[in-house]
Amino acid sequence: MRVKQISIKNVLGAHDVQISPGKITRIDGQNGSGKTSIVEGIGSALGRGSIANLQTVGGGKPEVVLVLDDDGTEFQVRKSGAKTTVSSNDFQLSKPAAWIAGIHDGELSNPIAFLTADPRKRVDMLTKSIDIPYDPNGIMSKTGIEFNDLISVGSESPIEILDALRKKYFESRTDLNRSFKEKSTFAQEQRKAAGEPIDIETARKNHEVLTEKITAGESIIADAMRGIEEKYASNIQELDAQESAEVDKIRQLFSEKRLTVVETKSEEKECIGVRSSELERMRGELDSIRRDISDAEKYDTVIKIADKYAREAEKLKETSDGRTTVIEKIDAYKVELLKEIPIEGLEIADGDILVNGVKFDQLNTAQRLRIAVAVAVMRESRNKLPLIWVDGAEALDSQNYADMIAMIEKSGIQAVVARVTDGELKVVTE
Numbered sequence: 001m002r003v004k005q006i007s008i009k010n011v012l013g014a015h016d017v018q019i020s021p022g023k024i025t026r027i028d029g030q031n032g033s034g035k036t037s038i039v040e041g042i043g044s045a046l047g048r049g050s051i052a053n054l055q056t057v058g059g060g061k062p063e064v065v066l067v068l069d070d071d072g073t074e075f076q077v078r079k080s081g082a083k084t085t086v087s088s089n090d091f092q093l094s095k096p097a098a099w100i101a102g103i104h105d106g107e108l109s110n111p112i113a114f115l116t117a118d119p120r121k122r123v124d125m126l127t128k129s130i131d132i133p134y135d136p137n138g139i140m141s142k143t144g145i146e147f148n149d150l151i152s153v154g155s156e157s158p159i160e161i162l163d164a165l166r167k168k169y170f171e172s173r174t175d176l177n178r179s180f181k182e183k184s185t186f187a188q189e190q191r192k193a194a195g196e197p198i199d200i201e202t203a204r205k206n207h208e209v210l211t212e213k214i215t216a217g218e219s220i221i222a223d224a225m226r227g228i229e230e231k232y233a234s235n236i237q238e239l240d241a242q243e244s245a246e247v248d249k250i251r252q253l254f255s256e257k258r259l260t261v262v263e264t265k266s267e268e269k270e271c272i273g274v275r276s277s278e279l280e281r282m283r284g285e286l287d288s289i290r291r292d293i294s295d296a297e298k299y300d301t302v303i304k305i306a307d308k309y310a311r312e313a314e315k316l317k318e319t320s321d322g323r324t325t326v327i328e329k330i331d332a333y334k335v336e337l338l339k340e341i342p343i344e345g346l347e348i349a350d351g352d353i354l355v356n357g358v359k360f361d362q363l364n365t366a367q368r369l370r371i372a373v374a375v376a377v378m379r380e381s382r383n384k385l386p387l388i389w390v391d392g393a394e395a396l397d398s399q400n401y402a403d404m405i406a407m408i409e410k411s412g413i414q415a416v417v418a419r420v421t422d423g424e425l426k427v428v429t430e
Contacts (some may be wrong), residue, residue: 001103001385002414004074005067011054012037022429024408027418029425035418039110039391042066042416045079046106046387047097068103068385103384110389111372119352122360126353127159129379130338134158142336143329158337159348166330167350173323176316183313190306197303200296207289210282217279224272228265235261343374365395373404377411386413393419 006019013034019025027035037054041064044051051062064079075088077100086096093099114125136150139158145165153164338346345356353360353371360368373390380386388408393401401419408415 001068001070003066003385003387004069005065006038006042007065008038008041008063010060010062011041011051011064014038014041017427019427020429021414021416023412023414024405024430025414025416026428026430027416027425028421028423028428030422031420033425035420035425036391039389039416039418041079042387042389043106043110045077045084046104046109046385047084047100048106048110050082051079070384104387105379105383109376109380109387110391111369111376112391114372114375115368119360122353123160123163123348123351125379126348126375129375130159139333142333144326145330159334162330162334162337163348163351166327166334169323169326169330173320173327176320176323180313180316180320183309183316187306187309187313190302190309194299194302194306195295198292198296198299200293200300203289203292203296207286207293210286210289214279214282214286217275217282221272221275221279224275225269228268228272343371346371366397366400369393369395370400370404370407374407377408377413380413381411386411387415388413389416389418391418393417394421 003021006017006021008014008017008019010016013032014037015034017034017038019038027038029035040054041051041062043049044054045064045066051064054062061080066077068075068077073088075086077096078085078087084096084100086093086099114122117125135158136147139145139161140147140150143162143165149165149168150161153161334347338348343355347354355363355367355371360371363371369390369392373388376388376390380388390404393404396404396419405417408417
């Protein structure tokens with residue numbers, strides 16, 4: 001089906017315009033010459049609003065009539081104010097709006113609608129223009145995404161699903177990598193703080209041997225001291241008794257003997273003192289061994305904690321690597337789904353359209369218009385009445401304008417293209 005005739009009366013700057021459109025109809029002229037009026041009139045006739053408020057100042061009732069040819073059968077679509085009628089061979093259809101909607105989806109017929117939409121709506125327009133069927137099994141097999149993750153998105157648009165799940169997996173991977181880094185760092189710090197490893201079994205054996213030696217030594221010393229006391233106690237008592245009997249006579253003699261006994265006692269005690277010093281040294285060594293055992297036990301505990309965190313970190317890394325694999329598969333599948341779009345470098349990410357990594361709204365006007373036209377061509381190619389209308393084509397330089405026209409010509413879709421030029425209104429059909 002194609003548009004055979006266009007008649008526009010009293011619509012803003014278009015007082016009485018008659019056009020027999022070809023594949024491409026170019027409408028050129030200066031501002032205020034009626035270009036936009038023609039474009040808006042066509043759109044209103046095909047269900048894109050009323051023309052009741054578009055009446056020419058001082059003119060009659062606004063009206064748009066489109067004659068459509070469907071393999072020899074003609075249909076007349078008439079838009080008068082807010083009312084639309086469709087007739088064929090003097091037979092008027094009872095549901096004109098539904099009939100028009102069945103032959104023409106006008107949402108993207110005007111690329112300006114794509115340009116002015118918010119990012120989320122623009123993504124929706126793009127994904128609908130690609131006409132990718134919702135295939136949950138295909139998505140899961142291509143990406144490794146689990147079913148519960150798939151249904152959690154709440155959408156049936158494959159691109160939106162992949163975009164949302166990529167964001168989810170990316171955020172999850174970020175959290176995993178952060179936890180991996182924290183646990184790995186903690187494990188390294190614990191190992192460093194633990195110091196050099198201590199042979200705890202050897203330390204415990206040394207502790208046991210030395211404890212036995214100290215116990216035996218203490219017993220020997222105690223027995224020796226008791227023997228010394230017993231050995232000299234009776235001698236001292238006997239001498240004291242003799243001294244008492246012959247105090248005046250032999251005081252000096254016994255005093256010297258007593259001193260000798262005391263000195264001998266001191267000397268033997270000094271010998272015992274040497275052995276006591278050795279025991280003290282051994283006790284100090286025992287304390288050192290006890291500290292070694294305690295340090296070894298602490299080291300063992302710290303290393304076990306470090307190993308636990310290291311194992312957890314490794315599991316986190318494995319999970320993170322799995323997320324990376326899914327993200328890479330999602331990216332590859334998105335590229336596969338979007339490959340039919342004739343725009344190099346286009347992708348959908350974080351709910352927005354990007355071209356070579358640049359967000360759509362940050363592209364220059366010419367780039368955005370070319371993309372909008374390409375999307376409109378893809379969308380309209382599925383309609384029974386494939387028709388697009390472009391207003392504002394002056395934003396394109398001569399090369400981009402020529403490329404856009406070539407793109408439309410190649411698609412075989414009818415198009416009405418308006419742009420600002422010098423001079424009066426001029427309509428050229430091809």
